[in-house]
Amino acid sequence: MELRITDIRAQSVQANFEWTFVKIYAGDLYGVGEAGHAPGLVNMLPSFRELLVGEDALKIRRIEQKLRWATHYSGTTTYHFISAINIALYDLVGKFLNMPIWRLLGGYRDKIRVYVDAHGGKGLEAMNSLAMPVEPAWLGEANIERSRIISANNPIHGRLSIEKWNEDYSPEAYAGRAKELAGEGFTAIKFDLDVPTPYTDPALIMSGELTLRDIDYLASLVKAAREAVGDGVDLMFDLHWRYDINTAARICKAVEPYRPHWIEDPVPAQMTISNLDEYKLLTQLCQVPIETGENMYTVYQFKDLLGTGIRVWAPDLAKAGGIGEGVKIADLASMYDIEMSPHNIGSPIATMAHAHVASMANTFGMLEFHGHDIPFWNSIIKPKKQLIDKGFIELSDEPGLGIDLDMSEIRKIWPNFDL
Structure with missing residues (x-):
């Protein structure tokens, strides 16, 4: 055959x-x-x-x-x-x-828990392949953050971003967003925490430092989200590699009373080029679990995380090697009883690929959903269905991924699409 x-x-x-x-x-x-x-x-x-x-x-x-x-x-x-x-x-x-992929892999979990990426008080703006802000035509329909980025000539994330505070980054906005998403059935929500505060000092941004007033303000965002949803919802916070060791440790200490499930990428230890020794320092200073892995490739690089104190692995299988490599990473995480909660910023296709691997991953935690505020998320696939329902993906016995691209719907958004 x-x-x-x-x-x-x-x-x-x-x-x-x-x-x-x-x-x-x-x-x-x-x-x-x-x-x-x-x-x-x-x-x-x-x-x-x-x-x-x-x-x-x-x-x-x-x-x-x-x-x-x-x-x-x-x-x-x-x-x-x-x-x-x-x-x-x-x-x-x-x-x-x-046969569906999850059965080919020997999977056994047919409901995959999803965490929704809330960003700030609204959804994230669009960015191109070099993380620069862009304005596609469909963006006008989306409920997204606006007016944070001052300069369109720098990447959205990092120590070169020029940005200003607005009401999307208030405790009230974080609390409202948390209530909204919990009301949709999500049992896990992630917020951006590398956001401007009313006290942001541009002179400190390039050094990765924050003042004590900044840190207290960020802690107030975490507190507001926690009080809005109570203890029945897991909360995570993404720092996008932005801060130095001392600042990251202070943030961990400030948010610790609100029991976040993890703090994600607080320092630039693991970007495209890694400095994993930095994590050994950080994890000794932080009681809150640190999550990383979205920029790591193959099981070999995840092997190098062992001994760093990182307690949550987040491979992105649309980068790290696909489904085959995802199985290997999941098995290695299982050997050391490390939570595997994949990073996922892709379309429904990448999302379903992650879900099939999650089915067989013994220490699977939850899968990221980054498309909550995309108006065409469910329309570009077939069969027609709500892919994520009340915070879960339900795997079916449809063969392969279980979904396909709906070419006629896709061409309504991207007229020249031809695959």
Whole structure:
């Protein structure tokens, strides 16, 4: 039995992030995958087509090794495209065998807990593949943060962002957003905490420092969210790699009474280039669990987190290597009883790929949902359904990923889409 690959296609579109979709064909049958955002991904298509056409899609492990060796000089961005290929292969094989991926993996969890990314008091603005703010036409329909970013010439996140405080970053806004999302059935909510305060000093931003007044203000946001939803909802807070060790430790101490489930990426220890020794210092100073991993690649890099004190791993499988690598990372996390709660900023395609891996992950915690405020989130897929219902994804026995892209609906948003 063989399933020979006959073609591979790719296309990028601008959503809240840049989404890159990949289709792998075996005759008329195809699988769909998605790559985490990075510049220039579609330009890789001709090279990967040469590697893949003629391969037997059923030999996924052979293809994984072939792509690994073919890109050994190419850097981590190639893993974004490799991840999309891997997801598409599993979707293709699942359709060929008429089985859902979660059953092919030996999964057993058929309801996947989701945490919603609340951002600030409103949803996150859109950014391109270099994290620069953009204004796609559909953004006018979305309930998003506005007027925070002063300069459009810098990335949205980090120590170069030029921004100002507004009412979206008030305790009242955080409390209202928390109540709203808990009312929709979400049992876990994440907020951005690297946000401007009424006391923001531009002179300190590039050093990654905050004043005591800033830290007290950020703690008041955490307190407001906690008091709004009580102890029945898990709360997490993302710092987007922004602060130095001392500031991060002070933030951890200030928010500790409100028992966050984790603090995410408080220091730049783990961006594209890692400095994992920094985490050894931080985790000794912070009682709150630290979460990281969205910019890590393959199980080999997650192995290097062992011994750092990081207690929550957050691989993004649209970057880290796809479903196959996700299984390996999940098994390693299980060996050390570390929570695995995947990062996910992709479309419903990437979301479902993560959900299938979550089914087999023994120490799975929850899966990120970054698209709450995207008006077309559910309309671009088929069969038509509410993909996330009351804070959970319910896996079905539909083959492959269980969903597909609805081309007619997609072309209403991106008229030139052709995959």
